[in-house]
Amino acid sequence: MLMSPLSETIYRTSSFVGSNAKADRKKYGQFFTSESIAVFMAAMFHIDMEKKSLKILDAGAGSGILSVALLSRIRESGYSGLIELVCYENDEKVLGLLAQNLASVNDSDFTFEIRGENYITSQDFGRSTSLFEQRDRETYDLIIGNPPYKKIPKDAPEATHMDELCYGAPNLYFLFFAMGIHNLKEGGELVYIIPRSWTSGAYFERFRKYMLSHCMITDIHIFGSRDKIFDGETVLQETMIIKIRKDSTRPSKIRISSSDTSDFSDLKYFDVDYDTVVSNNGYVYLVTNDQEADILSTLRKLPFTLASDDLRMKTGIIVDFRTKDVLRSEPSESTYPLFYSQHIKAGRIVWPVGKENEFIDTERKGYLQENTNYLFVKRFTAKEEKRRLQCGIYLSSDYPEYKYISTQNKINYIKCDSQEEAYGLYVLLNSTIYDQYYRILNGSTQVNSTEINNMPVPSKETICKMGKELKGTDLSQTVCDNILRKWIN
Structure with missing residues (x-):
């Protein structure tokens, strides 16, 4: 029985994970995406059938699970144009597997390029300057990713390269997120699976301002259980999937979905006003039902904060x-x-x-x-x-x-x-x-x-x-x- 390209990719990835120590993958903040999550993320994109070609980015591509899932989704939607894929991955151990998985995609109108370099430091960003040979900023129609989850020192090359967004020792995941926004075409869409820690607090304030000034949030998925997302891994962070669009037109609603399982068998949807989720204080509130929306509405009527009341x-x-x-x-x-x-x-x-x-x-x-x-x-x-x-x-x-x-x-x-x-x-x-x-x-x-x-x-x-x-x-x-x-x- 013939396997689909995605099933083959999952099978090879499982073999790779089984033969490589968890400590080696942890060094890169590497947690591979499951098949069900990859398919769910790929389905979140709107595919513009009128475009003659689509350029896709998968930064921190790992074994290519998300790329292959998105390629499958695009073709299944009926799109027949040229697809160009760029993958960044600097873990030498997984590069061969990534190339094998992408090469197994049987599609004459599909090309891919694997860049075994540091996604963050290999391009310019904001005020950052560099001594490397400058490459013109590339932009993409669709960006998908499961960025590395790893805290780095504040003087790490990635942190100093994007210092305008960093407060203390940053985590790689939000630097990947910000660089993805930088690489996104006007009207383009990005779907990432990331921790939800960025949604509030001073630590991520600069990043939130950057994201919300360049993009609009259209969809959010919240997982009720943090221990069922990455099979066999210990992930202490609450995890979410977010879709953003590089656009200045604010949607009236954000679609928020939720599930307690990674196979989405208990999937629930809730459409909520954009202003309820994205607050004037710069926080992003993850509401999943009318009761939670009412709580926000009730408390936002209050005119003070502990800080303004001198009760810090x-x-x-x-x-x-x-x-x-x-x-x-x-x-x-x-x-x-x-x-x-x-x-x-x-x-x-x-x-x-x-x-x-x-x-x-x-x-x-x-x-x-x-x-x-x-x-x-x-x-x-x-x-x-x-x-x-x-x-x-x-x-x-x-x-x-x-x-x-x-x-x-x-x-x-x-x-x-x-x-x-x-x-x-x-x-x-x-x-x-x-x-x-x-x-x-x-x-x-x-x-x-x-x-x-x-x-x-x-x-x-x-x-x-x-x-x-x-x-x-x-x-x-x-x-x-x-x-x-x-x-x-």
Whole structure:
């Protein structure tokens, strides 16, 4: 029985993966795309039947799975023009396999070129200058990719080459994404499978501005499970598929699809207003149903943020392994309390609990903070936990004997001017709507202070009024929801 070019490509790739160490592939940030995902991504493109030729780019092509899937899709759609494919791949081990897979495509109107060079540094971008022989900027009608997922140093060649988009140590995937936009023709389309981490936060702000100023998002697919996307691989990031079009005409809707499986057997679609997904604050919100859209609509009516209310969240100041010399497991006359996420219990702060190193012995100002009222928030939660935002009210009156306290860096904190303020912030962050809002905004299990500080909130006066209502009552999520409903609707 004859196999299709895509099935042959998948078969050869599986053999390659089985005979090469995972550590070698990790060096390149290499995770091969499954057949079902490749077919789904290829189907997202609009094929212009009027064009006499199509030029396609697959950067970081690996074994060519995505290229072959797209070629199959184009021909199956009835397109009969010339197809030119350019693949970048600088892993020498896979180049032979890539060439074999592309050569097996039996199509007289198809040509391909494999470039075994660094996709990023081999071309000019923005302000970047280079000493290599300059190649005119090439543009493509269709770009498909599963870019390498790998964090690189801020002084890596790729990072310095695209420094205008980098903030700290970047990840290769968004540099590939940005360079793809650079290579895209006007009216061209790009479909990538990437982590969803770029959608919010300061780390990717420059990239988001670049992308949103050059392209329009038309389609997004969200995977409900992160462990079923790349078979046999440990991928901790939430993963998404995105389609963009290089166009200045904003679509009225973005189509968002979702599935919990990589074979798309449970596929669901939801069309949502463009402005609901792409916010004025530069974040991209991944909503999958009417309820989530309503949450965004409700909270966006609020006129303030924690930052504008002067209630800025910060990250705890003590990093254990760097401060071992001042940590203590027993109290003395010179020690102060050191708070960890384990001390946040049912909305309260319970300390001490018999944990190692619950005290700090120092007078160094950088290690201490004022003993006043705070809201403590866990920075990390487990994927399976019901709530992403887990917080506890710290009252200085509970520990009046201490002038200072300290916080370990796995909790965030908000300094409060009064107990009512701390209780009011608890109403917000312990409510259902704010927990759901944060999950829409951020797919990771880490609570990012930058994102929290930019969430829409009521005025500080309203927050204090909500705190007065909560004070002395049950700290449950239900009570918080009931109080919040009186002020936000």
